[in-house]
Amino acid sequence: MKEKYNIEQPHLKENPYSVPEGYFSAFQSNISEIISQKGSKPGTWSVIKPQLALVSVFAFVFLMGYAAINLFSPDVAVTGSDKFAANTALMEEHQLDASFIDFFDSETDSLTKKQEIDPAEIIEYLNNDAGIVYLASLD
Amino acid sequence: MDDKDLLDLYREEGKGNYAFNLIVGKYSERLYWHIRKMVASHDDANDLLQNTFVKAWKALPDFREESKLFTWLYRIATNEVLTFLKRKQVRSFLSLTDYSKKLENVLESDTYFNGDAAQTALHKAILKLPEKQRIVFNMRYFEELKYEEISEILGTSVGALKASYHHAAQKIQDSLQELL
Numbered sequence: 651m652k653e654k655y656n657i658e659q660p661h662l663k664e665n666p667y668s669v670p671e672g673y674f675s676a677f678q679s680n681i682s683e684i685i686s687q688k689g690s691k692p693g694t695w696s697v698i699k700p701q702l703a704l705v706s707v708f709a710f711v712f713l714m715g716y717a718a719i720n721l722f723s724p725d726v727a728v729t730g731s732d733k734f735a736a737n738t739a740l741m742e743e744h745q746l747d748a749s750f751i752d753f754f755d756s757e758t759d760s761l762t763k764k765q766e767i768d769p770a771e772i773i774e775y776l777n778n779d780a781g782i783v784y785l786a787s788l789d
Numbered sequence: 790m791d792d793k794d795l796l797d798l799y800r801e802e803g804k805g806n807y808a809f810n811l812i813v814g815k816y817s818e819r820l821y822w823h824i825r826k827m828v829a830s831h832d833d834a835n836d837l838l839q840n841t842f843v844k845a846w847k848a849l850p851d852f853r854e855e856s857k858l859f860t861w862l863y864r865i866a867t868n869e870v871l872t873f874l875k876r877k878q879v880r881s882f883l884s885l886t887d888y889s890k891k892l893e894n895v896l897e898s899d900t901y902f903n904g905d906a907a908q909t910a911l912h913k914a915i916l917k918l919p920e921k922q923r924i925v926f927n928m929r930y931f932e933e934l935k936y937e938e939i940s941e942i943l944g945t946s947v948g949a950l951k952a953s954y955h956h957a958a959q960k961i962q963d964s965l966q967e968l969l
Binding site: 656657659661662663664665666667668669670673674677678680681682684685686688 | 806809810813814817818821822825826831835838839842843846899901902903904905907908909911912930931958961962965
C-alpha cells in the first residue's frame with residue numbers, strides 16, 4: 651500500500667510560478683500611467699460631474715428655446731399686467747368706436763348742425779294751435 | 790511606510806498619485822501571487838491585478854478604514870478573481886469543456902511555471918478544487934494568513950473556513966496519492 655503523501659512538506663510550499671524579468675517594476679509604472687490618464691483623485695465630484703453636465707445641457711436647450719420664442723414673437727414678452735391693461739384699453743377704445751358708429755347720426759346732430767326753420771312752417775304751426783298764441787299774449 | 794501613513798499621504802493635496810504608487814509598490818507582488826495561484830496564467834493574473842488596482846484607485850476616496858488597507862485590497866482582488874472564474878466557467882459550460890482541465894493545460898504549457906513533479910501535482914490538484922475552497926486553501930497554505938484575517942477578507946465565519954480548509958487539504962492529499 652502506498653504511503654500517504656504529506657502536503658506539509660516545506661518544499662511544496664515554495665512558489666513554483668515565476669514572472670517575466672522586471673515585471674513588477676514595469677507593472678508599477680503601468681498603473682501609475684493609467685491613473686495619471688484617469689486624472690487626479692476621483693471622488694464624489696467625478697460621480698456628480700456627468701449628471702451636472704446633463705442637467706446643464708437640458709437647461710441650456712430650454713433657455714435657447716425660450717429665447718427663440720421671445721425673439722420671434724415680441725408680444726409674448728409683455729408682462730401679464732401690461733397685457734391686461736393693453737387689452738382693456740383696446741376693448742374700451744373699440745367699444746367707444748362702436749357707440750359712436752351705432753348712435754351717431756349727422757342728420758340729427760343738434761350740436762354740430764345749425765337748425766334752419768322755414769318761416770312758412772312757423773306761421774302754419776301758429777295757425778294750427780291758436781291756444782299757444784293766446785297764452786303768450788297773456789304775458 | 791505603514792498603511793496609516795500611506796493613507797494620510799494619499800489624502801494630502803496633490804500627493805494622491807504618489808501615495809497610490811507607493812501602495813501599488815507595497816502590495817502588487819503579494820496580490821499578484823494570490824491571483825496567479827487562482828488563475829494559473831500570467832496574462833490573466835496581470836489583467837486581474839491591473840483591474841484590482843484601477844478599482845482600488847476609484848474606490849479609495851471612499852475608503853473609511855473600517856478594515857485594514859491590505860484586507861480591503863485582498864477583497865477587491867478576490868472579487869475580481871471570482872467574477873473572472875465564473876465568467877470563464879459559463880463560457881466553458883456553453884462550449885461543453887471542463888474549465889479545471891483547461892487550467893491544468895495552462896499550467897503544463899506555462900513557461901513561467903518551474904515546479905518539479907510533486908509541485909506540479911500539488912498545483913494541478915489545487916486547480917481542481919472549487920473556487921472558494923481553492924481561495925481558502927491558498928490563503929492558509931501558501932500565504933499563511935490567520936483564519937481571522939481570511940474571515941475578514943471573505944466575510945465567512947472562522948468555523949466554516951476551518952472546515953473548508955480541512956476538506957480542501959483532504960482532497961489534495963487524495964489527488965497527490967493518485968498523481969505521484
